[in-house]
Amino acid sequence: xxxxxxxxxxxxxxxxxxxxxxxxxxxxxxxxxxxxxxxxxxxxxxxxxxxxxxxxxxxxxxxxxxxxxxxxxxxxxxxxxxxxxxxxxxxxxxxxxxxxxxxxxxxxxxxxxxxxxxxxxxxxxxxxxxxxxxxxxxxxxxxxxxxxxxxxxxxxxxxxxxxxxxxxxxxxxxxxxxxxxxxxxxxxxxxxxxxxxxxxxxxxxxxxxxx
Numbered sequence: 001x002x003x004x005x006x007x008x009x010x011x012x013x014x015x016x017x018x019x020x021x022x023x024x025x026x027x028x029x030x031x032x033x034x035x036x037x038x039x040x041x042x043x044x045x046x047x048x049x050x051x052x053x054x055x056x057x058x059x060x061x062x063x064x065x066x067x068x069x070x071x072x073x074x075x076x077x078x079x080x081x082x083x084x085x086x087x088x089x090x091x092x093x094x095x096x097x098x099x100x101x102x103x104x105x106x107x108x109x110x111x112x113x114x115x116x117x118x119x120x121x122x123x124x125x126x127x128x129x130x131x132x133x134x135x136x137x138x139x140x141x142x143x144x145x146x147x148x149x150x151x152x153x154x155x156x157x158x159x160x161x162x163x164x165x166x167x168x169x170x171x172x173x174x175x176x177x178x179x180x181x182x183x184x185x186x187x188x189x190x191x192x193x194x195x196x197x198x199x200x201x202x203x204x205x206x207x208x209x210x211x
Contacts, residue, residue: 014050019060023067026051027074033133035078044129045164052168064169068162075157079136083149086140110134122152126160
């Protein structure tokens with residue numbers, strides 16, 4: 001168990017991940033978070049912003065354009081894998097028992113989100129931690145046409161990857177010394193990532209109270 005705790009801390013230390021992972025490591029993380037059910041805890045948003053910010057520092061050797069291209073492909077392929085998992089697994093996923101790396105409540109939440117927003121959920125969910133991992137699976141479960149799914153998948157990946165990278169990149173270019181306050185930047189990004197879920201939860205709570 002201690003090994004898993006240590007691994008979790010290592011995988012959520014975004015500065016260290018960017019420094020050590022490089023192009024290959026970052027690409028693998030984005031693919032795992034978007035395509036594998038066990039990757040829901042990975043730090044997608046904060047990782048992208050940090051990578052964009054550190055790409056302005058020559059010592060890290062990261063080119064933001066190459067990085068963006070690689071991560072966009074990884075995000076598209078990851079969601080395609082998630083779609084395939086849902087398509088071939090079918091409803092039996094909802095009967096699967098919880099484990100350390102799988103929580104059925106996340107799948108149920110993603111299903112409700114998808115039913116509410118339809119295809120747009122694939123784009124919106126890109127900016128919502130945890131939900132973005134499970135919505136592609138739900139789309140596959142619902143037998144969403146592959147052509148339609150691919151369109152939303154590509155649009156969502158491009159918007160998510162490049163917006164997050166450019167936030168960090170332009171912060172690094174326009175604000176001298178911001179790399180020394182990267183923890184604060186990450187906290188702001190995490191808060192903004194969670195904000196849509198908080199707003200949605202508050203609305204549901206208000207509706208329940210009214211009812």
